[in-house]
Amino acid sequence: MTQVLEAIVGLIWGDEGKGKSVDERATEIKEKNPGKRLVVVRYQGGNNAGHSTHVTLPNGKTIKFVTHAAPTGLTNNSDIAIGPSVAFNPESFFGELMQAQDLFNYDGRIMISERAGVLLDYHKLIDISRESSKAPSGKIGTTARGIGPFYEDNARRVTRITFHDYISTLFPKKLKEVLELKRHELEGLGININDLFLELVGRHEHVRKELAPFAKNLEYRLREYLNNGDSILIEGAQGTYLDVDLGSIPHVSSSHILAPHAFASLGLPRKLFRVIGVEKIYPTRVGDGILPTLSGPEFGEIVVERGVEVGASTGRRRRAGYPDWVLIKRAVMLNDCDEIFLTRADVIQDLDVKVCTGYNINGRVTDEVPFDLSTIISPVYLHQTFRWHLWDEPTGVDKETASRILRETRSRYVKEGFASLPTGLLDFVSMHDKYVGCPTIEIGIGPHRGETV
Ligand code: GDP
Numbered sequence: 001m002t003q004v005l006e007a008i009v010g011l012i013w014g015d016e017g018k019g020k021s022v023d024e025r026a027t028e029i030k031e032k033n034p035g036k037r038l039v040v041v042r043y044q045g046g047n048n049a050g051h052s053t054h055v056t057l058p059n060g061k062t063i064k065f066v067t068h069a070a071p072t073g074l075t076n077n078s079d080i081a082i083g084p085s086v087a088f089n090p091e092s093f094f095g096e097l098m099q100a101q102d103l104f105n106y107d108g109r110i111m112i113s114e115r116a117g118v119l120l121d122y123h124k125l126i127d128i129s130r131e132s133s134k135a136p137s138g139k140i141g142t143t144a145r146g147i148g149p150f151y152e153d154n155a156r157r158v159t160r161i162t163f164h165d166y167i168s169t170l171f172p173k174k175l176k177e178v179l180e181l182k183r184h185e186l187e188g189l190g191i192n193i194n195d196l197f198l199e200l201v202g203r204h205e206h207v208r209k210e211l212a213p214f215a216k217n218l219e220y221r222l223r224e225y226l227n228n229g230d231s232i233l234i235e236g237a238q239g240t241y242l243d244v245d246l247g248s249i250p251h252v253s254s255s256h257i258l259a260p261h262a263f264a265s266l267g268l269p270r271k272l273f274r275v276i277g278v279e280k281i282y283p284t285r286v287g288d289g290i291l292p293t294l295s296g297p298e299f300g301e302i303v304v305e306r307g308v309e310v311g312a313s314t315g316r317r318r319r320a321g322y323p324d325w326v327l328i329k330r331a332v333m334l335n336d337c338d339e340i341f342l343t344r345a346d347v348i349q350d351l352d353v354k355v356c357t358g359y360n361i362n363g364r365v366t367d368e369v370p371f372d373l374s375t376i377i378s379p380v381y382l383h384q385t386f387r388w389h390l391w392d393e394p395t396g397v398d399k400e401t402a403s404r405i406l407r408e409t410r411s412r413y414v415k416e417g418f419a420s421l422p423t424g425l426l427d428f429v430s431m432h433d434k435y436v437g438c439p440t441i442e443i444g445i446g447p448h449r450g451e452t453v
Contacts, residue, residue, distance in 0.1 A: 010239030017343035019051025040073025046087030049237030219267035251289030293321030388424035
């Protein structure tokens with residue numbers, strides 16, 4: 001394997017399986033390129049993301065490790081980097097490092113752009129207060145991690161505290177200035193800014209010192225990877241339909257999520273990278289907002305149960321619908337995808353899978369996603385439905401044996417490749433690729449690292 005340059009991004013509303021996909025790619029690249037470096041880079045969002053990886057430790061035990069602020073590379077011994085457009089929560093990031101320190105060695109593996117803005121307590125307090133406001137028009141259904149208020153402060157410029165400011169001795173001065181500028185808003189929430197100032201300065205002293213060595217002029221450091229033949233994996237958080245401009249407004253996140261923004265913000269050339277879209281085979285949504293193919297007890301509710309569709313960041317239950325290729329086709333276009341990783345084919349086995357290829361809007365059928373999803377009267381489904389069977393659930397054995405049997409079955413598919421998958425699934429994929437105009441190159445059939453065909 002030679003140098004790998006890829007951006008891995010989500011094609012729906014997040015939770016597509018980006019963490020698992022990046023973790024698998026990183027593990028493969030590390031194994032095949034001993035002696036070469038690999039960096040996994042986060043380019044947007046903050047600790048509102050949640051990537052789960054299932055890691056097998058040297059003692060054979062598998063643990064689930066969830067990162068919110070740190071890129072997935074933390075759990076596979078890759079280098080990790082935080083880009084300038086990230087809402088960087090230093091305490092959350094540091095907490096994940098502490099959690100990882102006994103399991104992984106991260107010495108010399110961490111880079112944080114000096115330009116990254118720092119998210120502090122008051123962003124979260126403002127977010128929570130807005131989300132609990134009595135006026136429904138004030139709520140978006142956010143993860144209440146302060147990301148929206150953070151990006152507002154970034155755009156206002158004078159209220160942006162960069163990572164450079166954060167680690168400098170002038171941090172208290174900068175913080176005081178910013179709190180002064182926000183006095184009106186914070187006092188309106190009953191916050192005493194003098195107390196908040198003292199608390200933040202005291203609490204962050206240790207974290208600032210610990211994180212200071214990681215500050216980098218990131219665009220130049222990433223170029224060194226590029227020029228040395230080292231690999232770069234860019235890891236998206238959230239998904240296409242949460243993009244602040246091109247997502248399902250107003251129920252969107254406040255960052256630029258699409259792959260082109262990754263290249264713009266990291267100063268990396270698109271033409272050298274492959275863009276891979278991660279597509280959960282059925283769409284899910286958490287929080288408010290319309291899901292065009294939302295389905296009930298015949299499909300969606302079964303899927304939510306089987307797929308344990310609960311957010312890694314918030315614990316909120318998701319809603320699920322039939323595969324919606326209209327959404328995916330637009331996401332492929334906007335991200336300029338070269339390839340697709342399809343995840344969770346196992347979750348919908350043995351169900352009749354309908355596929356949406358158009359929307360009925362006021363009696364007219366279109367394959368465009370409208371700005372206002374509420375104008376969709378009904379999804380238009382293909383006449384053909386798909387169904388596949390991957391394995392029988394092991395019965396009459398204890399939990400551990402059942403999980404071992406499932407792992408063996410999955411690894412047989414992995415070993416034997418695409419051709420060994422059931423025809424129903426292969427037909428689905430072949431029609432999918434034709435419709436969305438992009439080839440599927442990997443299919444996920446289980447939650448653990450390596451359970452991908
Ligand atoms: P992200 O939010 O897009 O990063 O999503 P994650 O990578 O955190 O994935 C969410 C959950 O889905 C994790 O527990 C993954 O292990 C699980 N997952 C990912 N791909 C598959 C798959 O193909 N099959 C199953 N059953 N679970 C998967």
